Amino acid sequence: FTLLLIYNILTEDVKAEGPTIAEKDALLKRESGITEQSPMRLRMEQFIKQHQKQIVAELEKVDGKKFHIDTWQRPEGGGGITCVLQDGNVFEKAGVNTSVVYGKLPRAAIQKMRVNHKALDPDVDSLEFFAAGLSMVLHPSNPMAPTVHLNYRYFETADEFGNTNAWWYGGGCDLTPSYLFDEDAIHFHSTIKSACDKHDKTYYPRFKKWCDEYFNNKHRSESRGVGGIFFDDLDESEKDQEQLFAFAQDCLSAFLPSYIPIIERRKNMPYTEAEKQWQQLRRGRYVEFNLVHDRGTAFGLNTPGSRVESILMSLPLTARWQYMHAPEKGSREERLLEVLRNPKESMP
Amino acid sequence: FTLLLIYNILTEDVKAEGPTIAEKDALLKRESGITEQSPMRLRMEQFIKQHQKQIVAELEKVDGKKFHIDTWQRPEGGGGITCVLQDGNVFEKAGVNTSVVYGKLPRAAIQKMRVNHKALDPDVDSLEFFAAGLSMVLHPSNPMAPTVHLNYRYFETADEFGNTNAWWYGGGCDLTPSYLFDEDAIHFHSTIKSACDKHDKTYYPRFKKWCDEYFNNKHRSESRGVGGIFFDDLDESEKDQEQLFAFAQDCLSAFLPSYIPIIERRKNMPYTEAEKQWQQLRRGRYVEFNLVHDRGTAFGLNTPGSRVESILMSLPLTARWQYMHAPEKGSREERLLEVLRNPKESMP
Numbered sequence: 001f002t003l004l005l006i007y008n009i010l011t012e013d014v015k016a017e018g019p020t021i022a023e024k025d026a027l028l029k030r031e032s033g034i035t036e037q038s039p040m041r042l043r044m045e046q047f048i049k050q051h052q053k054q055i056v057a058e059l060e061k062v063d064g065k066k067f068h069i070d071t072w073q074r075p076e077g078g079g080g081i082t083c084v085l086q087d088g089n090v091f092e093k094a095g096v097n098t099s100v101v102y103g104k105l106p107r108a109a110i111q112k113m114r115v116n117h118k119a120l121d122p123d124v125d126s127l128e129f130f131a132a133g134l135s136m137v138l139h140p141s142n143p144m145a146p147t148v149h150l151n152y153r154y155f156e157t158a159d160e161f162g163n164t165n166a167w168w169y170g171g172g173c174d175l176t177p178s179y180l181f182d183e184d185a186i187h188f189h190s191t192i193k194s195a196c197d198k199h200d201k202t203y204y205p206r207f208k209k210w211c212d213e214y215f216n217n218k219h220r221s222e223s224r225g226v227g228g229i230f231f232d233d234l235d236e237s238e239k240d241q242e243q244l245f246a247f248a249q250d251c252l253s254a255f256l257p258s259y260i261p262i263i264e265r266r267k268n269m270p271y272t273e274a275e276k277q278w279q280q281l282r283r284g285r286y287v288e289f290n291l292v293h294d295r296g297t298a299f300g301l302n303t304p305g306s307r308v309e310s311i312l313m314s315l316p317l318t319a320r321w322q323y324m325h326a327p328e329k330g331s332r333e334e335r336l337l338e339v340l341r342n343p344k345e346s347m348p
Numbered sequence: 349f350t351l352l353l354i355y356n357i358l359t360e361d362v363k364a365e366g367p368t369i370a371e372k373d374a375l376l377k378r379e380s381g382i383t384e385q386s387p388m389r390l391r392m393e394q395f396i397k398q399h400q401k402q403i404v405a406e407l408e409k410v411d412g413k414k415f416h417i418d419t420w421q422r423p424e425g426g427g428g429i430t431c432v433l434q435d436g437n438v439f440e441k442a443g444v445n446t447s448v449v450y451g452k453l454p455r456a457a458i459q460k461m462r463v464n465h466k467a468l469d470p471d472v473d474s475l476e477f478f479a480a481g482l483s484m485v486l487h488p489s490n491p492m493a494p495t496v497h498l499n500y501r502y503f504e505t506a507d508e509f510g511n512t513n514a515w516w517y518g519g520g521c522d523l524t525p526s527y528l529f530d531e532d533a534i535h536f537h538s539t540i541k542s543a544c545d546k547h548d549k550t551y552y553p554r555f556k557k558w559c560d561e562y563f564n565n566k567h568r569s570e571s572r573g574v575g576g577i578f579f580d581d582l583d584e585s586e587k588d589q590e591q592l593f594a595f596a597q598d599c600l601s602a603f604l605p606s607y608i609p610i611i612e613r614r615k616n617m618p619y620t621e622a623e624k625q626w627q628q629l630r631r632g633r634y635v636e637f638n639l640v641h642d643r644g645t646a647f648g649l650n651t652p653g654s655r656v657e658s659i660l661m662s663l664p665l666t667a668r669w670q671y672m673h674a675p676e677k678g679s680r681e682e683r684l685l686e687v688l689r690n691p692k693e694s695m696p
Contacts, residue, residue: 084671095671219649219656291639292649301567301640308567315669322665323432323443324657
């Protein structure tokens with residue numbers, strides 16, 4: 001949700017002297033379309049939009065119902081496409097969102113970002129930036145089917161001549177079951193691991209750990225789910241831009257094969273009313289993480305003028321909080337809690 | 349929820365040289381009981397515990413079911429009583445909590461509190477403190493019956509000899525309907541106004557405004573509910589301690605007459621499935637406020653070792669989030685939103 005974060009940093013956009021990168025990109029797209037020689041901004045935009053279409057199409061096949069699609073523009077350049085399927089046959093709520101943002105970073109934001117990106121010029125009052133990403137959360141109705149979250153994004157800043165200055169990739173995906181099927185977790189993790197291993201054998205263990213640390217309901221000493229991968233600020237100090245773009249592409253392309261087999265085998269499983277209620281309690285934990293701990297959500301909501309409905313698309317349709325709920329000894333519910341409180345190092 | 353906030357400031361308690369105020373108070377209680385000559389700490393504790401019993405008894409009469417009662421102790425002194433009624437006949441979830449906390453404020457917390465309380469010594473590494481309060485949230489099942497929240501608390505610090513140094517009162521109560529009945533809001537506000545007016549004619553308008561400003565979902569430009577009163581940091585610069593104690597007592601005593609007539613006339617009203625769903629969406633907004641904006645909740649949850657179940661007792665049993673939900677033109681749902689987006693200055 002860094003995109004929304006960035007989007008919302010802007011309370012006003014100041015017109016630069018020369019053409020902005022938004023204007024340059026618009027011209028480039030009109031004149032020559034998007035090729036491998038285009039700036040990374042346009043290639044990333046094209047890639048996430050293509051993938052959004054593909055993911056939406058596959059999820060519609062799984063569900064049988066159609067997504068509702070909202071396209072919105074930013075007057076300063078860029079915009080977004082928010083696709084939501086609510087009260088579906090399979091998905092209680094599914095959101096697949098792309099956004100492309102052009103704007104200016106104020107001095108305070110530049111200072112913060114310099115912690116991770118020394119290429120940023122500390123002596124300017126503002127910098128043009130570009131951000132593009134795809135984010136998605138799927139909450140299935142069936143308590144046996146896990147919630148999944150995914151987000152991949154690209155960020156760059158331009159110098160005063162409109163040339164790329166700092167740039168980086170971030171993102172990840174993670175699985176949140178209410179009932180743990182080991183085979184699902186193993187399939188999900190191993191599909192992601194294969195995508196990572198093609199690029200760097202250290203990626204999967206590093207980014208899996210990062211995911212476990214980030215998606216944690218610290219106030220309950222409990223992971224949000226069974227993990228996946230998470231990374232941020234991957235720039236030229238990690239690998240070159242083409243290599244990292246290829247990595248982000250492979251991660252995003254791994255999503256459908258990582259999740260579709262799982263949702264297909266869980267979507268029609270029988271379940272009891274008690275199992276549905278347990279799922280609702282786990283949904284409550286999901287809300288707690290997103291509203292209390294998720295940095296992008298908190299930042300977005302606390303910034304005037306944000307598109308709240310796109311930020312909170314990630315919340316489940318329904319959730320539940322019961323005082324002092326404790327699962328029965330030896331139950332599947334208790335086993336899930338044990339796993340979430342003690343993430344298994346052994347999980348592939 | 350300042351109490352929880354304070355409670356959680358403490359990660360460790362350091363034993364002072366002389367007897368702590370907790371030890372002094374325990375001795376006083378054993379030796380002479382609690383009288384009008386007792387320290388305010390003991391009088392406030394007695395007052396909130398008596399009122400908790402009375403409120404629980406009256407709510408049990410309304411509901412027909414009994415509260416579940418948890419009593420918990422803090423090894424350093426003090427403790428709490430958490431009363432919860434869940435899945436009742438009238439209340440989906442009702443929590444009435446008292447807590448009494450003795451501990452030590454670290455230097456950083458003292459510095460922050462000095463903004464409002466100049467009596468605090470800036471040159472000490474820690475200060476003994478005491479905090480006591482009653483907090484309550486009632487979420488009725490019937491969508492025609494409003495949610496109500498209340499919290500009254502007393503705070504003091506002691507100097508190195510165990511004498512009272514700074515002290516203050518805080519609290520308030522506010523009403524959150526899913527369907528607005530003007531007569532309910534008028535009754536609720538006028539009962540509170542009468543309690544305020546007995547003490548100071550400026551209190552009600554000042555504290556009503558404070559309430560409207562605080563209980564606001566800023567990210568949606570929407571009040572949480574139709575308001576009530578809210579105040580904090582009322583100390584000797586406002587009135588003397590006896591006067592403020594009397595004020596807090598009258599405010600708390602006004603609760604039952606302000607709410608019982610409302611719940612009695614709404615608890616058995618007929619309603620539709622669509623009205624129940626609207627209530628669930630409003631519950632979602634309540635969760636958003638408590639998890640995103642409420643300072644005490646956020647602080648408590650982000651502090652290791654807090655009693656999470658007592659903090660999150662305030663959340664409804666169930667809640668709902670729908671993408672881009674908009675009520676029908678001219679509906680009662682739309683009217684509520686209009687009121688929440690433009691709090692009426694004219695409401696008594």
